[in-house]
Amino acid sequence: MPPSSPPPSPSSPPAPPHSPADGVLSATLRNLREIARALSHPSRPPRPLLADAPKQWQRLVPYVVVLALVAVFVPVTITVLNDQYGLRGGIAGALAVAQAAPLLMLAHRPLQAWWIIFPAQVLTAIVLLGQDGGQNSAWPWTPPGFISYLFLLLALSLRERRRTLIAVWLAPGAAGLILYLASSERGDNNSILFLILGAVVLVIGAAVRERGDARRLLAEQETISEAERAQRTLLEERTRIARELHDVVAHHMSVITVQADSAPYRLQGLPDEARAEFASIAASARESLGEMRRLLTVLRSEGTKGERAPQPGLDRVQQLVEATVRAGLPAELSLPAGLKGVPQTVDLSAYRIVQEALANVVRHAPGARTRVSISSDGAHLTVLVVNDPPERTGSSLAPRTPVETTGTGHGLVGMRERVRLTGGTLDTGPLPDGGFRVAARLPLPPASAPSVSPVPPSNPENS
Known part of the structure; x- marks a missing residue:
């Protein structure tokens, strides 16, 4: 049996009914x-x-x-x-x-x-x-x-x-x-005619305003999308740099582990305290390698085998330029022989800057003659990539059509991140003759800085 509703309080009179006229x-x-x-x-x-x-x-x-x-x-x-x-x-x-x-x-x-x-x-x-x-x-x-x-x-x-x-x-x-x-x-x-013409004018004006508002909102959305794309590219480039840094740091940590483990056998007459210290160093190095393996699992895609290849450096710039020439871009390279004392971070960053600069020339100025120059004064490594305007065909005065007519500047984002990583400077911009210039100045360590003995890791691929 449903419960009965409580009786109305005698102290509160019932509300008067509302008529439809009151609502209107x-x-x-x-x-x-x-x-x-x-x-x-x-x-x-x-x-x-x-x-x-x-x-x-x-x-x-x-x-x-x-x-x-x-x-x-x-x-x-x-x-x-x-x-x-x-x-x-x-x-x-x-x-x-x-x-x-x-x-x-x-x-x-x-x-x-x-x-x-x-x-x-x-x-x-x-x-x-x-x-x-x-x-x-x-x-x-x-x-x-x-x-x-x-x-x-x-x-x-x-x-x-x-x-x-x-x-x-x-x-x-x-x-x-x-x-x-x-x-x-x-x-x-003329009131009726006024209402008719006024309605027509209002409709026309409202249509023009809505069209302008739509175009303005579209431009704002494109600006937001472009900013989001730039931010996403920046994050992707930072992730890529982190993966490459892992490979560099893992190499040195592997060297420390091997040297710490082999020290008691290479150095005769070590006291027990020294042997214990070397064992502690080796254990800490192995623990750091384990942490970096877990970090690598997050940063690296298991399906991307190219990321597991050895990282390139200045020794492969010649191959990079030759591959660019075979792709139809006339390029020249100036690289001093026996360039040594370059840290792996600077070495990799210089290679990536040249790679991205040449890729930009292929996309935006196909056929342009390009000059790549890498030099060192002992304190800094200078990377200079300069290209001429796009090549003009013999039968027409129009330049060769670029692969991309508008650039997003995302390639420059990666260059700036790598230069910022090494503490250097980057200068990019167009030239008066229509070409483009990329100049990076990366600091080098002092010549007296101690270097780690180049003992290879046991298996860098697994680090």
């Missing part, structure tokens, strides 16, 4: 408050139209247009009020200025201009009620006021939200209906 009235009042707020609060800041245009003359166009509108509508409105409607004296001039002068605000504050233009046009229609002239003329909106209000609607449609546009479109219709009921014997009532 509250909804109407709420909508009127929203419309009033929309008419009193612009939806966008008072920035001029075309404020983001790249050229100054484009930014000046809205001001030129509104000046031309005021210069045309003020004298035309005065003439029409005098000749067609029989309104004489300073009243015609004051009403004309009140209707047309606020058009100066269309470029940046059209909603504030509406609060001046619309009451001025309603006041003009009321003043014309007492005039004998113009009984058969268009009413309540004079032809100049009619056209100027369409310009006002166009400016509003480019800035304001939909609720505001509906309000400024319906307001003249409601005012025209009230004026028609007050004096139905006047001439042709």
Whole structure:
């Protein structure tokens, strides 16, 4: 048996029933408050139209247009009020200025201009009620006021939200209906025509604004996507550098392990304390190798066998340049013989910089003659890759079409990361003749720095 509901408290009287009329009235009042707020609060800041245009003359166009509108509508409105409607004296001039002068605000504050233009046009229609002239003329909106209000609607449609546009479109219709009921014997009532043309103008302006907003959002999204791609490329390059650093560090840790394990056999007469110290060093080195193996599992894809190959260095730059020449790119190499004392990190970074620079030439300047120069002054290793403009074919003056017409700069991201890793500097940029230059300066250790004996690891592939 379901539980019975508790009886109502005798101290609280039942709420009176709500009639449908109350709901309609509250909804109407709420909508009127929203419309009033929309008419009193612009939806966008008072920035001029075309404020983001790249050229100054484009930014000046809205001001030129509104000046031309005021210069045309003020004298035309005065003439029409005098000749067609029989309104004489300073009243015609004051009403004309009140209707047309606020058009100066269309470029940046059209909603504030509406609060001046619309009451001025309603006041003009009321003043014309007492005039004998113009009984058969268009009413309540004079032809100049009619056209100027369409310009006002166009400016509003480019800035304001939909609720505001509906309000400024319906307001003249409601005012025209009230004026028609007050004096139905006047001439042709143009309120219906005004509503039709006003709706057309608002639709056109809203379509133009939405198209501009869509293009702006698309440009912003492309900028965000490009930034995300650059960040992803940066992270991928850092991961690649970490993998290569692992190979370099693992080699040296393997050397330390072998030397520490073999020290008691190579050095006779070691005390027990020294033997224990060497054993502790070997154990620490093995533990570090184990940690790096776990790190390698995270950083390296098991299906990518190319990552497990020995890391290249300056000794393979010659092969790299020869492979580039076979691919159709005329390249020259200047590499001093017997270049020694280069740390593995600098050695690998120099090779990768040359590799990426040549790849960029192939993609963006096919056929361009390229010069690769690697030199050392004892303190720094300098890597210089300079290419000429793209080669021009014999039958045409147009350059050979590049593989990629637009560059993302992601190759330069990897170069900067490698140079930053070694503490060097990188200078890249176009040349006056249309070529491109990549110059990296990588620091070298002092000549007196002690070097580790080149004892190979037992199995570097498993490290």
